[in-house]
Amino acid sequence: MNYKIRVPQVRVLDANGNMVGVMSTTQALRLAENQGLDLVEITPTAVPPVCKIMDYGKFRYEESIKAKKARKAQKQTQVKEIKFHPGTDVGDLQHKLRQIRSFLADGNKVRLSLQFRGRENAHRDIGEDKISEVLDMLKDECFVEQAPKTDGRVHFCLIGPPRAKKSGGGAPKITVSAPAEASADQMPNNGIVISVGDAPAAQ
Numbered sequence: 001m002n003y004k005i006r007v008p009q010v011r012v013l014d015a016n017g018n019m020v021g022v023m024s025t026t027q028a029l030r031l032a033e034n035q036g037l038d039l040v041e042i043t044p045t046a047v048p049p050v051c052k053i054m055d056y057g058k059f060r061y062e063e064s065i066k067a068k069k070a071r072k073a074q075k076q077t078q079v080k081e082i083k084f085h086p087g088t089d090v091g092d093l094q095h096k097l098r099q100i101r102s103f104l105a106d107g108n109k110v111r112l113s114l115q116f117r118g119r120e121n122a123h124r125d126i127g128e129d130k131i132s133e134v135l136d137m138l139k140d141e142c143f144v145e146q147a148p149k150t151d152g153r154v155h156f157c158l159i160g161p162p163r164a165k166k167s168g169g170g171a172p173k174i175t176v177s178a179p180a181e182a183s184a185d186q187m188p189n190n191g192i193v194i195s196v197g198d199a200p201a202a203q
Contacts, residue, residue: 001040001056002029005049010041013052022048079158081111084134086120086127097137104142104161113156127155135159 005025012020012028015037023031032039032053040059043050080103082096103110112134114127131148138159146158 002032002038005029005039005041005051007049009048010039010051011046011048012039013042013050015053015055017052020053028053078108079111080108081113084112084114084127084130086114086116086123086130088130093134097134100134100138100159101141104159107161109145109158109160110142111156111158113154116153116155121153124150124155131155131157 008025009022010025010028011022012031014020015035020031028051029039035053037053038056039051040054040056041049041051080099082100084093084096088096100110100112112131114131116124116127120127128148128150135142135144135148135157141162142159143161143163144157145160148155148157150156
């Protein structure tokens with residue numbers, strides 16, 4: 001940029017991106033200075049290198065704003081991991097559940113894992129039941145991305161935030177009514193008539 005450009009000639013673009021032409025670097029610098037702007041090398045590998053006249057400070061500021069907006073819009077989903085043991089007690093279990101709920105609330109996925117150690121390998125069903133217990137506690141607060149499975153000495157599954165429920169028709173309407181006129185022997189269920197579906201329109 002500016003006097004750090006060492007080549008003798010450059011191809012110059014003005015502040016609006018229009019081609020000015022090839023000129024000596026000294027002449028291009030003078031042109032930029034007369035406008036109170038900078039001469040910035042944008043394509044150094046071209047022959048001759050391409051430079052643009054611009055407000056470099058303003059350009060850097062605008063680029064930083066764009067980068068911040070892009071990072072904010074592109075929220076990355078992380079995979080957190082919570083480890084359990086077959087003997088995880090109630091207090092520790094509640095603490096881990098709070099962590100899981102916090103991760104899910106932030107939009108992250110959570111890997112629930114349990115590693116069998118030593119004699120625990122002989123009673124793997126206890127560890128598997130522990131993961132099933134956690135999933136049951138979170139059944140209304142998460143979506144199971146990967147069902148529980150065992151790989152070597154590790155039993156694990158992957159859960160994520162709950163997915164939006166698809167809208168569908170409501171439950172069928174149930175109406176309960178007594179017939180206006182009917183003999184006692186024509187009234188099953190103590191004279192109560194139960195129909196499922198939309199109630200008939202009034203005549």
